[in-house]
Amino acid sequence: MADSFGLSGKPVLVVGGGSGIGQATAELLTEVGARVAVADVDPDRAKQVASEVGGHAVAGDVTTPEGAQQVVDDAHAALGGLYGVANIVGLAGWKDLFSLDLEAWEADMRINLLHHLFVGRAAARHMVDDGSGGAFAMVASVSGLYGAPSHAAYGAAKAGTMSLARSMANEWSKYGIRANCVAPDIIATPRVVAGFENQGITDIDAVAARDGVPLARWGTPREIAGPLVFLLSELSSFMTGQTLVVDGGTQALFPHRSNSFDELDVT
DSSP, X not given: OHHHHTOTTOEEEEETTTSHHHHHHHHHHHHTTOEEEEEESSHHHHHHHHXXXXXXXXXXXTTSHHHHHHHHHXXXXXXXXXXXXXXXXXXXXXXXXXTOOHHXXXXXXXXXXXXXXXXXXXXXXXXXXXXXXXXXXXXXXXXXXXXXTTBXXXXXXXXXXXXXXXXXXXXXXXXXXXXXXXXXXXXOOHHHHXXXXXXXXXXXXXXXXXXXXXXXXXXXXXXXXXXXXXHHSGGGTTOOSOEXXXXXXXXXXXXXXXXXXXXXXXX
């Protein structure tokens, strides 16, 4: 299995690897033979996951240029190089457009978009200097493809993430560097599950079914880790600047929610 992915022995940094999708990605990368550095803003979470996967722990705040540079430099030193970067960091903000002040907008941009630039630029410089080439797999969101009430800043940031990946692909391909995104719908991470439970909802998949998700459930962290590892692997070696939508089939839905067409003879 490891050889088919072409990641055996490859040094890979997982940013936001201390829980949820990041933790699942670190675990799956280890399964396919990669050497992993787990980065998280919480040092204890990074150490815990790194210990579980036999990797290296790196701590730092990647939402600042200096913090991102330090995280990347530490991972590069610990791994003796850097081939892949999976960047999972993100946090949804909720404010309607009339309430969306500059502070909230900038916070959403920093936690959901700017760190991809900071981490990507720092890592790409190492890849260029080392002559190693490499691959980036970044987590965007279906919110960057659709519009959602009270979700404008987050959606704009995630749309920007997909656009940034296309720019990285164009500028860095000459160095053998690829950049792609995964755009998930709601994923049942511990934080998301806790959010539902705080609203008194224990059967979160029932919410997905009610909302019309074709698979009638939300995704699991490992179901996003799989596409991320694929995008870092040799199996996707001719892909760059792309976004894989992983949403349980929601994007395939007919957009009209009513049953009006059932009553019409349109044959």
